Amino acid sequence: MSTLVAVLTIGLIARLTRLCVADQLTYGIRARIVVRLGPDHPLSYLTTCSWCLSVWIGAAVSCAAYFWADTRWWFMVALAGTASLITGWAANWLDPAPESEDA
Template structure:
């Protein structure tokens, strides 16, 4: 895996993890999990824990990067997600 693919994969994992655990657009998913299993359940904790979610996201992204990391479509999508994550960090830092 090249350094470029690794860094793009890192940014992709960060953005997807942030989306699943914190973004308002994924709040419905987190609510459904809590409603189904209970607020204090392990699945409800899993979907809100960045450390927990990132393991699963990283596994999927690593497999995809290994398989298609040098493909233009992978690098374009990973670049989009990485730039989104970095822009969010910069916006929070600058505000």
């Protein structure tokens, strides 16, 4: 695996972790897990903890990279995920949310 593909794979892991733990798109799934199992259940905690879930996502994505990192489609998937991550960071940095006037 080249260094570029390894870095892109790490970016993909970070983006998938963010998607699962914090994005609005997956909020409903996380909320159903917490409501059904309760907030103290380990799976509820896992779905809301970036540090915890990234280990499992990292393991799965790393295994996939082991087998497919030398393919063009893996490069494109990893590039897309990393580009999404960097674009999100840039958007938040360049256009921060306006502060509340009540603060």
